Amino acid sequence: MLANKVVKELGGVTALAKLMSLSQSAVSHWLVRGVPKNYMVRNKLAELLEKKLVNPDPLIKELRDG
Helix, strand or coil, X not given: CHHHHHHHHCCCHHHHHHHHCXXXXXXXXXXXXXXXXXXXXXXXXXXXXXXXXXXXXXXXXXXXXX
């Protein structure tokens, strides 16, 4: 699932919650319900992935397509 991949790549629920200025429970809900369709959330995640990963393109494509 996309949410699992994104959360793992960005350091886990706690780290990602801090990066996104969200609660841990909000991010952990993504693991059950998936990454929100919200454009701003997905763009922020893409930005974070670009900074962290050597080759973020596959995950970013999945974020934008999903």
